[in-house]
Amino acid sequence: MSILVFIEVRDGKIRRVSHEVLGAARRLADSMGGKPVVAVVVGSAIQDVPSLGPAGADKALVCDAPQFEKYSPDGYATVVAAAVGRSGADTALFAATSMGKDLSPRVAARLKAGLATDCTALGAEGGRVVATRPVMAGKALAEVRWDGLQVASLRPKIFEALAPDSSRSVAVESLAPGVSEADLKVRTVEVKAASAGKLDLTEAEVIVSGGRGMKGPENYNILEDLAAALGGVVGASRAAVDAGWRPHGDQVGQTGKTVSPKLYVACGISGAIQHLAGISSSRCIVAINKDAEAPIFKVADYGLVGDVFEVVPALTEAVKKLNSH
Amino acid sequence: MKIVVCLKQVPDSETRVKLDPTGKSLDSAGVSLVVNPYDEYAIEEALKLKEAAGAGEVIILTLGASGAATAIRNALAMGADRGILLKADTANADARAISEALSSTIKELSPDLVLCGKQAIDDDGAQVGPRIAELLGWPCVTVVTKLEISPGKVRAEREIEGGIEVCECALPAVITAQKGLNEPRYASLKGIMAAKKKEILEQDVTLSAPGLVTSSMSLPAGRSAGRMVGSGKEAVPELVRILREEARVI
Ligand SMILES: Cc1cc2nc3c(=O)[nH]c(=O)nc-3n(C[C@H](O)[C@H](O)[C@H](O)COP(=O)(O)OP(=O)(O)OC[C@H]3O[C@@H](n4cnc5c(N)ncnc54)[C@H](O)[C@@H]3O)c2cc1C
Ligand SMILES: Nc1ncnc2c1ncn2[C@@H]1O[C@H](COP(=O)(O)O)[C@@H](O)[C@H]1O
Numbered sequence: 173m174s175i176l177v178f179i180e181v182r183d184g185k186i187r188r189v190s191h192e193v194l195g196a197a198r199r200l201a202d203s204m205g206g207k208p209v210v211a212v213v214v215g216s217a218i219q220d221v222p223s224l225g226p227a228g229a230d231k232a233l234v235c236d237a238p239q240f241e242k243y244s245p246d247g248y249a250t251v252v253a254a255a256v257g258r259s260g261a262d263t264a265l266f267a268a269t270s271m272g273k274d275l276s277p278r279v280a281a282r283l284k285a286g287l288a289t290d291c292t293a294l295g296a297e298g299g300r301v302v303a304t305r306p307v308m309a310g311k312a313l314a315e316v317r318w319d320g321l322q323v324a325s326l327r328p329k330i331f332e333a334l335a336p337d338s339s340r341s342v343a344v345e346s347l348a349p350g351v352s353e354a355d356l357k358v359r360t361v362e363v364k365a366a367s368a369g370k371l372d373l374t375e376a377e378v379i380v381s382g383g384r385g386m387k388g389p390e391n392y393n394i395l396e397d398l399a400a401a402l403g404g405v406v407g408a409s410r411a412a413v414d415a416g417w418r419p420h421g422d423q424v425g426q427t428g429k430t431v432s433p434k435l436y437v438a439c440g441i442s443g444a445i446q447h448l449a450g451i452s453s454s455r456c457i458v459a460i461n462k463d464a465e466a467p468i469f470k471v472a473d474y475g476l477v478g479d480v481f482e483v484v485p486a487l488t489e490a491v492k493k494l495n496s497h
Numbered sequence: 498m499k500i501v502v503c504l505k506q507v508p509d510s511e512t513r514v515k516l517d518p519t520g521k522s523l524d525s526a527g528v529s530l531v532v533n534p535y536d537e538y539a540i541e542e543a544l545k546l547k548e549a550a551g552a553g554e555v556i557i558l559t560l561g562a563s564g565a566a567t568a569i570r571n572a573l574a575m576g577a578d579r580g581i582l583l584k585a586d587t588a589n590a591d592a593r594a595i596s597e598a599l600s601s602t603i604k605e606l607s608p609d610l611v612l613c614g615k616q617a618i619d620d621d622g623a624q625v626g627p628r629i630a631e632l633l634g635w636p637c638v639t640v641v642t643k644l645e646i647s648p649g650k651v652r653a654e655r656e657i658e659g660g661i662e663v664c665e666c667a668l669p670a671v672i673t674a675q676k677g678l679n680e681p682r683y684a685s686l687k688g689i690m691a692a693k694k695k696e697i698l699e700q701d702v703t704l705s706a707p708g709l710v711t712s713s714m715s716l717p718a719g720r721s722a723g724r725m726v727g728s729g730k731e732a733v734p735e736l737v738r739i740l741r742e743e744a745r746v747i
Contacts, residue, residue: 243662245627245637270657274639277592277624281631286591286708289623306717307621311514312523315713319706357636362663372658378746402747420642420677421656426510426618427534427676435746446510452720456744458736464725473723474739476732486730490737491747 174208175201176261178252179224179232180271181215189267189375191227191333193326196294197265198228198334204296211342212255214248216241225342228334233258235347242360243271249278250351256283256321258347263301268325269374276325285321290430292330292453309426309449328374329432330453366421371405373424378404378435379454381424382412383447385440385461385480389417394484395439401491402435409441425450439480443468460484498553498646499608500543502577503599503629504536506561506568507619520713522588532568535614537681538674542644543612544576545679554578556606560585560598566697573692574684580697591707592620596628598702604633608669615640615673626673636666642677
């Protein structure tokens, strides 16, 4: 019995989040007496497969085909389902990214397996996996177990990648796509980048978010400046998104993104329960709000009462000064 | 065009959760139930597609307890044509069992399109839509923010990290709706009155055994209020010092 890990490739490159999943798989495998960890890698002109060894994989099943240059739900599902069979896996792990969230239910359905999505902890008990997953946007935690094949997706930025161990190497085998162009029911015809190089909120180490207190879309430049100084990205409350100030993809919260950055700076955000649901796994929350009674201060690690238009630019300057030292 | 919208009734997003005495599930006492917010986008899209086509039918399909009829009624008040409630005991159900039950009803209905929410805000599973598609052997595009349907063909935009994927597939298909797809309408008074006369067909179903079992529930250690650093820009140097030296996050 082995643990299979789906490795996500975009533009030929292995995504960092897959190293997190490999790290989680390796630790789980070791705690279960050292089962093999098998990576399944799907894409086109895939680079850096040998790096999977030092990252925790014993074996890599690589399906490198031009037809998989872009994500294909049906094609990838066929390959991954075949890899489960070939590797004799009793567990299949994915990252809970947009690709992993799309792919894992399809693979689970094909293999008639239970699926635990967006897990935040994995453990072993009596040779079986026990996982923790947040429900109700993190207001509660469910402990889950499987009957049969164990399929799970893991929330990004929660599990740590291993420090690369160069003494480990990976045995590489190739895997045929097993599907023709005609079998692909959904085709990805185009990938539009939102703004080149912009990090997604779910992957960012630092997020500076603005709410209704920002007063209008034109004022977000002060948040962009602070985010740039901190090496982060800008997010928003639903009030700001609904007002049309920011795109939907920027919304943080129960019906937006669940984020887990190192630092979350809430600017002019009151701290409604739905907003807090999306930020509770942040390591450090800073709130800047002119209302000392705002609920956000009840969850923030550090609070500053003040006008965002005065405090944020001063903070940006102070951070820049610190960086230049 | 015949469209099925899968609608789930869920606790209001304002809900403050409590565990029930068994520690295996959440206490449902006093919790108000609503239409899953993402399913509202699915309903709106279905209604718009029907209006644009000038013909067709929008069927709301829900699996849940008898009380879930209220949520179906809400969708009928928005303008959907009829509802089907699969009554089941969902205490130990998982997405595999629920998708099986939903897909067998969908198969009988044989629609052109199935719309789901991208995720139910109670279990946060985000899997019922694509599972239904796999069970039916239909194409599926998830987390859709833009949908265009021309005869027999679907063009959908889905949100991915840092961008948008544009996908194409044939009908029949399953689409899961993301915020941004549209602006759900409110039910008009006329709609609410009309909904009272619309049919909701109730059927008892027995779910198959789950593949995923919840063994216990717990509440996360809540974040406690931290420290007020001060007020105004005078407090900025202290905040920066704390973030660097104590929190070590900058
Ligand atoms: C089903 C449902 C789902 C939802 N999902 C989400 C979600 O995913 N994410 C989300 O964020 N919300 C969500 N909400 C909405 C949520 O309930 C709140 O309405 C929303 O979060 C409020 O946004 P806000 O804090 O920006 O605005 P407000 O609550 O209006 O707060 C603005 C804050 O700015 C402060 N302020 C004003 N001017 C200044 C200034 N010059 N300087 C400093 N501070 C200032 C004010 O003191 C106030 O605290 C959802 C609601 C529902 C019903
Ligand atoms: N019990 C149910 N009845 C009807 N539709 C459901 C049910 N559960 C889930 N769905 C649909 O599947 C979507 C995703 O749910 P989930 O996979 O539970 O997050 C929901 O937004 C609904 O459209």
